[in-house]
Each structure stands twice: as structure tokens, then as C-alpha cells.
Amino acid sequence: MKVLVVGGGGREHAICWKLKQSPRVTELYCAPGNGGIAEIATCVPIKATDIEALADFAEKEKMDLTVVAPDDPLVMGLVDLLESRGLRAFGPRANAAIIEGSKVFSKELMKKYHIPTAAYEVFDDPAKAMDYIRQRGAYPAVIKAEGLALGKGVIIAKDEDEAEAGVKEIMEDKKFGDSGNRVVIEEFLTGPEISVLAFTDGKTLCPMVSAQDHKRAYDNDRGLNTGGMGTFSPSRVYTPEMEKECMENIFLPTMAAMNAEGRTFKGVLYFGLMSTKDGVKVIEYNCRFGDPETQVVLPRLEGDLLEIFEAIIDERLSEVDIKWKDGGCVCVVAASGGYPEKYESGKEITGIAEAEAMEGVTVFHAGTKLDGGRLLTAGGRVLGVTAIADSLDAAIKRAYEAVEKVRFDKMHFRRDIGIKRY
Ligand code: AMP
Ligand code: GLY
Numbered sequence: 001m002k003v004l005v006v007g008g009g010g011r012e013h014a015i016c017w018k019l020k021q022s023p024r025v026t027e028l029y030c031a032p033g034n035g036g037i038a039e040i041a042t043c044v045p046i047k048a049t050d051i052e053a054l055a056d057f058a059e060k061e062k063m064d065l066t067v068v069a070p071d072d073p074l075v076m077g078l079v080d081l082l083e084s085r086g087l088r089a090f091g092p093r094a095n096a097a098i099i100e101g102s103k104v105f106s107k108e109l110m111k112k113y114h115i116p117t118a119a120y121e122v123f124d125d126p127a128k129a130m131d132y133i134r135q136r137g138a139y140p141a142v143i144k145a146e147g148l149a150l151g152k153g154v155i156i157a158k159d160e161d162e163a164e165a166g167v168k169e170i171m172e173d174k175k176f177g178d179s180g181n182r183v184v185i186e187e188f189l190t191g192p193e194i195s196v197l198a199f200t201d202g203k204t205l206c207p208m209v210s211a212q213d214h215k216r217a218y219d220n221d222r223g224l225n226t227g228g229m230g231t232f233s234p235s236r237v238y239t240p241e242m243e244k245e246c247m248e249n250i251f252l253p254t255m256a257a258m259n260a261e262g263r264t265f266k267g268v269l270y271f272g273l274m275s276t277k278d279g280v281k282v283i284e285y286n287c288r289f290g291d292p293e294t295q296v297v298l299p300r301l302e303g304d305l306l307e308i309f310e311a312i313i314d315e316r317l318s319e320v321d322i323k324w325k326d327g328g329c330v331c332v333v334a335a336s337g338g339y340p341e342k343y344e345s346g347k348e349i350t351g352i353a354e355a356e357a358m359e360g361v362t363v364f365h366a367g368t369k370l371d372g373g374r375l376l377t378a379g380g381r382v383l384g385v386t387a388i389a390d391s392l393d394a395a396i397k398r399a400y401e402a403v404e405k406v407r408f409d410k411m412h413f414r415r416d417i418g419i420k421r422y
Contacts, residue, residue, distance in 0.1 A: 001306070004029040004058055006048050006078065007069035008037070010333075010366035010384040011291035015069055015305070016041050017362065018298045022306040031057065035375050036365025036383075051078040059085050067091065067309060071148055074267075074287050075101035090309045092287050096258060096265040100287040103146050103184045113257035115250055116281040118142070120186035126171040129183055133163045142186045145170045147179030151227055156188070191276040192420075193283065194235045195293045196243075198251060198271065199308055201317040202264035205255050207247070209300050209324045210238040211293040212420065217340060219416045226340045227381055230417030232330045232392060233296040237275055246273065246280055254285070266312055295364050295384045296329040328392030330399040330418045331384045333366070337410030339380035347377045347409040355402040360388045360395075363406070377408055385413075392418060 003025050005016050013036050019025050020040050031054060033043030046053045048070050055078070058066045068078050068091035077094035091097075098105045110117040123129035133141050143166045145153030153176050155166035170180035198207045211233040217223030250271060258265045270286035270293075289297075298305070302323040311320045336343035345367075352363045352375070364386055367379015385406060387398035396418040403413055 001025055001064040002027040002029070002062065003306070004031065004044075004054075004061075004063045004066045005041070005069060006031055006054060006066065006073055008032040008034045008048065009070075009291055010331075010364040010381065011289050011294040012069050013037050013364040013366070013384075014295045014298045015067060015289065017364070018301065018305045019067070022304045024304070024306055029061070029063070034365050034378070035368035035370045036363070038370055048073050049076065051076050051081055054078060055081045055085060055087075058082060058087050063087060065090060065306075065309065069289060071097070071100055071286065071288055075148060088313055090267060090313060092265050092267040096263045096267075097287040098263070099258065099265065099269070099285045101148060103144050103284075104182055106285050107184055107186075109254075109257055109261070110282060113253055113260075115253050115257065116279060118187040118189050118281060118283070120184050122146075122182055122184055124182045126167050129167050129171065129185060130164060132185060133157075133167075134160060138188070139163075140188045142188050143167060143170065144184040144186065145176045145180040146182040146184065147176065149176035149179045152176070152225065153179060189274050189276050189281060189283070191274045192235075192237045194238050194273045194275065195231075195290050196238070196246065196251075196271045196273060197290060197293060197297060198269050199312060199317060199322070200255055200269050201266050201312040201315045202255065202259055203315055204317040205251050205269075206317065206320075206322050207243065207251060208297050209233050210235040210243075211290070211296050213290070213293060214414060214417055214420070217335075217414075219414050224340050226335070228292045229333045229335065229414045230331055230384075231292045231296045232396070232418035233293075233300060233328065234392070236392070242275065242280060246271070250280065250282060266315070292331050292333060292366075292381075292384050295331040295386050299329050299362065299386060299388045300325045300327075325388070327388065327390045328395040328418075329386065329388040330392070330395040331364070331386040332399045332403045332413050332417045333381050334383040334385060334403060334406055334408075334411050334413045335381050336367075336377055336379070337412050339412070343380055344410065345377050345379065349375045349377060349382070349406065349408045351406040352383070354405040355385060358387075358398065358402050360398055361402040362386045363402070382408065382411070
């Protein structure tokens with residue numbers, strides 16, 4: 001089969017890496033891909049948001065399957081576009097991707113179908129939003145832009161001044177464009193956060209193994225929020241009892257709710273969860289594989305990812321027996337110094353082959369490019385140095401031994417990935 005993967009980060013590298021192991025994938029393409037993906041797939045210089053050009057390419061090259069990994073093309077309707085041209089595509093249609101594309105939609109869905117989440121109100125007027133926050137007088141206040149904002153559209157304001165600045169930034173300065181036309185103001189929850197990705201064809205839902213993300217730039221969760229500085233799987237707090245609770249109260253009700261709304265979700269549904277004193281609640285939904293969660297989840301998947309993708313498209317997921325490896329997997333992100341603020345690119349990267357020579361180690365590229373024979377940094381998050389082992393602790397040790405072999409100027413990584421005990 002000829003397969004095209006859309007996207008160009010660490011998540012897409014992990015998806016390509018897993019698909020490449022399928023005996024049925026004979027030709028693998030990735031748009032736009034990156035320096036690491038280029039070693040296993042043919043990279044095509046089309047942006048993930050250029051959905052017309054992607055559909056033209058898939059049609060011209062007669063792709064047997066296109067896997068749409070990032071949020072924007074899903075929300076923009078790339079899957080619908082491919083289907084309208086008679087092509088097979090993996091990922092939710094736009095009418096289901098809205099579960100991530102609009103926080104107002106997802107909050108209303110949860111309220112209507114009694115899925116546990118933080119209490120909230122929606123505002124389209126900044127003055128009214130501020131009146132509500134003042135009147136409530138409960139801090140921290142959580143302010144969320146309605147639409148996609150690269151994971152940065154959430155402001156946790158510790159006092160009135162910060163809330164005012166946040167509302168202004170989102171709704172008046174339009175820092176995230178039209179994503180900030182409306183805001184969701186919600187109750188602040190506390191507790192450990194767990195990411196659970198699930199395969200679903202709208203009839204069956206199979207949760208993957210759990211993961212946890214480290215979002216802050218520096219050790220002990222200090223510094224700014226980032227796209228994710230590292231992940232580990234499984235979570236230590238996500239017990240089988242908790243999984244059962246989530247299946248009953250969250251996962252299956254969400255699948256049913258989307259069906260009831262005439263928005264059947266087929267693809268990977270990502271549940272961002274928080275284990276609070278009142279039970280597990282949904283913090284957010286994503287309509288896709290998480291990044292960098294995918295980098296620690298897919299190495300634990302036994303068997304053929306292509307087979308699962310095809311079963312979801314054909315709505316026969318119930319026939320597939322999905323198995324996971326025991327033990328643990330850890331991904332340490334090597335970032336450019338200064339990220340998530342200003343950083344430099346174009347630094348030569350060395351040591352990847354030495355790291356990958358270690359048992360159980362794979363280096364997923366997030367922001368790299370090939371320049372002649374040299375591999376250069378080309379983004380804030382550069383690499384995800386990933387190790388799988390018989391236990392989480394062994395995987396942590398292995399990932400850190402591997403990351404020490406990799407070098408580029410001003411490389412920064414957290415030293416405590418996987419260490420959090422909650
Ligand atoms: P989101 O994009 O909705 O996942 O939010 C980004 C991050 O903000 C989450 O991973 C949480 O750490 C935090 N967050 C979001 N909503 C809440 C909430 N209601 N209470 C506490 N923290 C939250
Ligand atoms: N790791 C969070 C996300 O993919 O949105």
C-alpha cells in the first residue's frame with residue numbers, strides 16, 4: 001500500500017516509524033515531514049494546512065491511505081475533502097473534529113450528556129467576561145480561547161489583574177486570531193493530569209495505554225508552558241479502577257454523545273483528564289494523537305498500526321485484538337536553548353546514531369532538517385529521545401543515558417521526565 005502521513009513533528013515521526021514496520025506498507029510518504037522522517041519516508045514539501053494541495057497530491061499519486069495527524073487540517077476538513085475525491089483517509093471528519101476545534105462545542109457537549117468536566121460559562125463580550133470573573137472572585141480563574149491556539153490559548157490567572165490582561169490578550173488583541181472571538185471561563189480544578197488516547201470507529205472504543213506529559217520548560221514544573229518537554233507511559237496514578245470509571249463516565253458516553261449529535265467520531269480521540277477529589281474530569285478533548293504522548297504510546301503497541309487504521313475506517317474495530325507491551329516508555333525532549341521563547345536554529349546535531357545503537361532507544365525528530373549530509377536543528381523542540389524497557393524506572397534511566405550522547409549547541413532538556421510520583 002502507498003500511504004501518506006500528513007504532518008511534520010515528533011508525533012508524525014512516531015506514526016511513520018510504526019507504519020513502516022507494517023509488511024503491507026510498501027511506499028511511505030510524509031508531508032511535509034522533517035530530517036528524521038526523511039530517513040524512512042519520502043518527504044513532500046506541502047504544508048499540513050494546505051489541504052487542497054494535499055488532496056491533489058494524494059489523488060495524483062493514487063495514495064491507498066492518507067493519515068491526517070495534526071489538528072488544523074482535521075478541523076479544516078482534509079478528511080472530508082479526500083473522501084469527496086474517493087480516497088481513503090484516517091482521521092475524524094470536520095463535523096467531529098470540532099470536539100477539539102471549539103471549546104464551546106466540547107463544553108456544551110459535556111454539559112448536555114453529563115460528562116464530568118469543570119463548571120463553565122461562555123462569553124463573546126470581554127467586558128461581560130470580566131464582570132463575571134470579578135463577581136465570582138475565585139482565583140485562579142481559568143480563561144480559554146474557544147478555538148485552536150497551538151495549546152497556548154489557556155490562561156490560568158492568579159488575580160484580577162492577570163485575568164484582565166488574559167481576557168484582553170485573547171479577545172481584544174486577538175493573540176490567537178478568531179480563536180479568541182469567544183472565551184470559556186471555567187472552574188479551576190486540581191489533581192494529577194493524565195492523557196488517554198483511544199482508537200474509535202464510533203461503535204467500539206479501545207483506550208491506548210495511559211501517558212503523562214510535562215508541559216513546563218524547566219525541572220519541577222517551573223518556567224513557561226511548552227508544547228511538551230517529555231512524556232512517559234504508563235501513568236502511575238491511572239489504575240485499572242480509574243480506567244473503568246473513565247470508560248463508564250467519560251469514554252463511552254463521549255462516543256455515544258457524538259453519535260447522538262450526528263457527528264460520529266472515527267479516528268484517535270484524546271482525553272485530557274484530571275483526577276480530582278470528586279472523580280476524574282475532562283480538561284480537554286483533542287481530535288488526534290497527542291504530541292509528545294504518541295512517542296511513548298506507539299512503541300508499546302504490539303502488531304500492525306495499519307491494520308487498526310483500516311479497521312477504524314471500515315467500522316470493524318471490534319474485530320481487532322489490540323495488545324500492548326508491559327513495562328514503560330519515556331520520551332525526553334531535547335529543545336533549542338530559549339524555547340518556548342526566542343531560540344536559534346540551524347545548529348548541527350550529532351550523536352543520534354550512538355543513542356539509537358542502545359537497546360530500546362529510538363530518537364524521534366520534531367524540528368530537524370537535512371542540509372546536504374548534515375542534520376540541523378529547525379525548531380523549538382528538536383528531538384524526542386525515547387526509550388522502552390521492562391519497567392518505567394529502567395526506561396527513564398535508559399532515555400537519560402541516550403540523551404547524553406546527543407549534542408547540539410544550546411541543547412536543553414529537563415532532567416526529571418517520568419519522575420513525577422503523582
Ligand atoms: P487545555 O488546552 O484545555 O488542555 O489546557 C491546558 C492546560 O491548562 C491543561 O493541561 C491544564 O494543566 C490547565 N488547565 C486547563 N483547564 C484547567 C482547569 N479547569 N483547572 C486547572 N487547570 C486547567
Ligand atoms: N500533548 C498535548 C497535545 O498533543 O495537545
